[in-house]
Amino acid sequence: MATKQKTITRDDIVSKYMDEVLEKGQKPKSVYHFAKENDFTETEFYAFFGTLEGLEKEIFRLFLANTIDLLHKNADYQEYDMKNKMLSFYFTFFEILTANRSYVLQALKIDRNPIRNLVQLTSLREGFKEYVSEILTDDYRLEQEKFQKFQKFQEKAIQESGWLQLMMTIKFWIDDESAAFEKTDIFIEKSVNASFELMNVAPMNHLLDFGKFLFKEKIYSKQ
Structure with missing residues (x-):
């Protein structure tokens, strides 16, 4: 039986964004790239934020x-x-x-x-x-x-x-x-x-x- 994926929260997205900026020294190119590299969907991102x-x-x-x-x-x-x-x-x-x-x-x-x-x-x-x-x-x-x-x-x-x-x-x-x-x-x-x-x-x-x-x-x- 497949494990249900944890629902991503606003705080999760904020934390992931801060980590990415620090690790890469630049902000993501787009919401698509940011979501894909952090294993969540664009739809999940847009539930909390309109833009990067x-x-x-x-x-x-x-x-x-x-x-x-x-x-x-x-x-x-x-x-x-x-x-x-x-x-x-x-x-x-x-x-x-x-x-x-x-x-x-x-x-x-x-x-x-x-x-x-x-x-x-x-x-x-x-x-x-x-x-x-x-x-x-x-x-x-x-x-x-x-x-x-x-x-x-x-x-x-x-x-x-x-x-x-x-x-x-x-x-x-x-x-x-x-x-x-x-x-x-x-x-x-x-x-x-x-x-x-x-x-x-x-x-x-x-x-x-x-x-x-x-x-x-x-x-x-x-x-």
Whole structure:
């Protein structure tokens, strides 16, 4: 009696795709080639993803989703203020990226056109912007009531600046050669402190501290 083939899952496809990219140093030529080389059918692939590009975006979205899931499992997290929620997000997110560093580095340089590589991050971007809105506290919104006319614009600006900050941190982490990526940890702490100063939530010296750190890193990296 023939053994029934195991039904492939979304997670199986994601895992197989990441393995193939790492082993071959390039992404599959097509869904057909990817499915054939990994012993499942195109129909099974299309049950979860419309394209290989959609699968690539899903991988980075999952890094975000897993981060948020871990944060919400922490009983203390809900009691944190905005800044500590953001710090917790960053440290958890970069732990997950570090656990998948080989894939992330390969995925973000697989195409000669850097813009095409960044397309993979579009789902991550949308999810991160939603997260930023989620952690905006009532206290912060009340503080901004005097600018009620511009409140929606301001919240959008916070989302976009938060995304830019995350991209800067990813770039710093990619280039970080320190043991256990300890310089990235410092970058995270100083940049988050500085960003909350710009929102009038922390002392002014955080901006100066972050500036000194970046200056020092730039000077010594050239030596």
